[in-house]
Amino acid sequence: xxxxxxxxxxxxxxxxxxxxxxxxxxxxxxxxxxxxxxxxxxxxxxxxxxxxxxxxxxxxxxxxxxxxxxxxxxxxxxxxxxxxxxxxxxxxxxxxxxxxxxxxxxxxxxxxxxxxxxxxxxxxxxxxxxxxxxxxxxxxxxxxxxxxxxxxxxxxxxxxxxxxxxxxxxxxxxxxxxxxxxxxxxxxxxxxxxxxxxxxx
Amino acid sequence: xxxxxxxxxxxxxxxxxxxxxxxxxxxxxxxxxxxxxxxxxxxxxxxxxxxxxxxxxxxxxxxxxxxxxxxxxxxxxxxxxxxxxxxxxxxxxxxxxxxxxxxxxxxxxxxxxxxxxxxxxxxxxxxxxxxxxxxxxxxxxxxxxxxxxxxxxxxxxxxxxxxxxxxxxxxxxxxxxxxxxxxxxxxxxxxxxxxxxxxxx
DNA sequence: CGGGTTCTCTACCATTTGGTAGAGCCTGCT
DNA sequence: AGCAGGCTCTACCAAATGGTAGAGAACCCG
Numbered sequence: 001x002x003x004x005x006x007x008x009x010x011x012x013x014x015x016x017x018x019x020x021x022x023x024x025x026x027x028x029x030x031x032x033x034x035x036x037x038x039x040x041x042x043x044x045x046x047x048x049x050x051x052x053x054x055x056x057x058x059x060x061x062x063x064x065x066x067x068x069x070x071x072x073x074x075x076x077x078x079x080x081x082x083x084x085x086x087x088x089x090x091x092x093x094x095x096x097x098x099x100x101x102x103x104x105x106x107x108x109x110x111x112x113x114x115x116x117x118x119x120x121x122x123x124x125x126x127x128x129x130x131x132x133x134x135x136x137x138x139x140x141x142x143x144x145x146x147x148x149x150x151x152x153x154x155x156x157x158x159x160x161x162x163x164x165x166x167x168x169x170x171x172x173x174x175x176x177x178x179x180x181x182x183x184x185x186x187x188x189x190x191x192x193x194x195x196x197x198x199x200x201x
Numbered sequence: 202x203x204x205x206x207x208x209x210x211x212x213x214x215x216x217x218x219x220x221x222x223x224x225x226x227x228x229x230x231x232x233x234x235x236x237x238x239x240x241x242x243x244x245x246x247x248x249x250x251x252x253x254x255x256x257x258x259x260x261x262x263x264x265x266x267x268x269x270x271x272x273x274x275x276x277x278x279x280x281x282x283x284x285x286x287x288x289x290x291x292x293x294x295x296x297x298x299x300x301x302x303x304x305x306x307x308x309x310x311x312x313x314x315x316x317x318x319x320x321x322x323x324x325x326x327x328x329x330x331x332x333x334x335x336x337x338x339x340x341x342x343x344x345x346x347x348x349x350x351x352x353x354x355x356x357x358x359x360x361x362x363x364x365x366x367x368x369x370x371x372x373x374x375x376x377x378x379x380x381x382x383x384x385x386x387x388x389x390x391x392x393x394x395x396x397x398x399x400x401x402x
Numbered sequence: 403c404g405g406g407t408t409c410t411c412t413a414c415c416a417t418t419t420g421g422t423a424g425a426g427c428c429t430g431c432t
Numbered sequence: 433a434g435c436a437g438g439c440t441c442t443a444c445c446a447a448a449t450g451g452t453a454g455a456g457a458a459c460c461c462g
Contacts, residue, residue: 006439020311024226027419039420041440049420101310107364109302110221142393148386151364152357159356163308185349192343193394207409228449240450242410250450 007045009035014056019101023053023113057113060102061120067092068124072131078140079194081131083187086157090183093161094176100161125150142196153190160186208246210236215257220302224254224314258314261303262321268293269325273332279341280395282332284388287358291384294362295377301362326351343397354391361387 013034017026028049032039046052071088072081093100106117132146141149164179214235218227229250233240247253272289273282294301307318333347342350365380 020309022223022225022309022311024223025311028421029419038441040422040442043421044439047421097310104305104309108221108223108305109298109363110223110226144389145382145386148383149390151361151383152387152390155360155364156353156357159360160352162310163352163356181346182349182352185346186353188345189350189353189394192396193390195393229451230449239411241412241452244451245409248451 006035006037006041010037010042010045010052011056011059014052015060015102016098018053018056018105019098022105053113054116056102057106057116058120060099061117063096064092064099064103065121065124068128072124072127078135078138079191081135082141082153082190082194086153086187086190087183089157090161090179090186093164094179100158103158104162139196141194149194152193156186156190207236207238207242211238211243211246211253212257212260215253216261216303217299219254219257219306220299223306254314255317257303258307258317259321261300262318264297265293265300265304266322266325269329273325273328279336279339280392282336283342283354283391283395287354287388287391288384290358291362291380291387294365295380301359304359305363340397342395350395353394357387357391 010031014026014031017031017034028039028042032042035042042052046055067088068085071085074081074084076084103117105111106113108114129146129150132141132149135141136143136146160182164182211232215227215232218232218235229240229243233243236243243253247256268289269286272286275282275285277285304318306312307314309315330347330351333342333350336342337344337347361383365383
C-alpha cells in the first residue's frame, strides 16, 4: 500500500488490473502506463506476462490463506467460527476487493492457473472441511456433507461479496450501511442453514 | 443444437468460447477455425466482435429468463417454488454449462456488458423479489430482506454450479451421481435456511 | 436463361501485442 | 575518482488481432 519497491508496486497494480479486467484484457503496456514506467521494466522483474500473473496469484493466495488461517486459529466453535470467517471475508471484500476479483478470474473453467491457486488453498480447504466434519459430529452444526457445505459457504460468501462489487461498478454503489446490513442478513441466512436440528446431540 | 444456419452456429460456438475463455481471450480467428469458416464470414453477420458478443449476451439472457419464467409460472408456493427453480438451474448447469459461464463472464466488475444483461434479467429479478416478499409475508418463508435473500440464492446456486464446472475442468470431474447428490445437499442447505421459524404465521 | 441477392472467399491493412537487444543512468562501494 | 551492478530507458521485431475491400460462387425468382 505504501511507496514500496518497483517490484511490489507492479504486483499491486497487476493484482487490481487482473482482478477487474482479467488476464487476457490486461496488456503489459496498460500496466506500465498505470505504473508510470515502461513495459520493459515490468519484463525486467518478471520474465513474461504469464510469470507476472503467476506471481500475482501466488501472492494473493498467500494473503487469502493467511486471513483464513489467522481467523481459524482462534479456536472458536460451531456457528461462531463460521460467522467469524464470513465477517472476515466481507471485511476483505471491502478493504481489498481486488483479491476476490482475482479469485473470480482464476477459478474460471478456461483458466490454466486454477491448479496453481488450488495448490495454495488446498491445505486450508482441507482444514476447513475437517473442522466442519468435527463440529457436525459434535452436534454443533447441522449434519450434512461437509464438502458440499464448504462449497455452499464458499460460493455464497464469495458470490455475495463479488455481487456487491458488481453493483458498485454499475450505477448503484451500495452504501457502507447497506453493505453492513447485507452482511448481517447473510449471516442470519447462514446461521439458519447451519443450526443443528433440535433433536441432535 | 442442430445443423442450423451459419449465423446460429456462430452464436452457438461464440457462447461456449466466451463462457469458458472470456471475451478478451477469444479471437475471431479462433472462433472461425472452430466453425470451419473464415473470420470474415463472422464479420459479415456481425459488424464487429463487440456486436457479436452483445448478440450472444442477448440470446443467452433470453434463454435464461425463459427458463426462470417458465418455472415460476407454475404457481408453486414457498420453498417448493424455490426448490423447483434451483433444480432447474442445476439441470441447466449440466445441459448447458456455457450459459452459466457467460453469466460469470458478464457479471464481472470490469465488464461493460453487465448493464446489458441486467436490462434483460431485471424484470425477472423484480418478479422473483416480489414472490419472496409475498411468501415471507404469508409465513411460508423465513422472513428476511428479500433482496439479500435473492442475492444469496443467486450466488449460492450459480456459485455451486460453476464450481462443479471448474472441478470438471480440473482433474476431478464429478460423476453424474455425485452431481445429483450435491444438488440434493444444496437443496437441503437452502431448505434449512429458508424454512419459516416455528412461531410464525 | 439472366439478374440480383446472399453468402463465403482471397488478399490486405493498421494497430496492438508480448518479447528481445542493448545502451545509458544512478547508486553505493573501494 | 572509478568501477560494478541494479534498474530503466530507447529502439525494434514477429506475430496476432480486429477490421476493410472486393471478387466470385451459389442460390432464388422471373
